[in-house]
Amino acid sequence: MPGDRASNCKGMMKAIAVKQDKKGWSVKHKCKKCGHSIWNMLAEDDNWDKVIALSLNPVDPSLL
Ligand SMILES: [Zn+2]
Known part of the structure; x- marks a missing residue:
């Protein structure tokens, strides 16, 4: 993993x-430890x- x-x-x-948007696909990741989430292209x-x-x-x- 990068x-x-x-x-x-x-x-x-x-x-x-x-x-999916104009830039392409993104995936949302959520941290199991602290709960913060980020979008990654x-x-x-x-x-x-x-x-x-x-x-x-x-x-x-509930995960979002
Ligand atoms: Zn975390």
């Missing part, structure tokens, strides 16, 4: 949502199977 996905607290980041070499699965499955609203 270092820019890690949070300062070094907690596990879980992908909880995806979105997706790259060509990212795990698209995961992204697609996430976009097809409803996300628990």
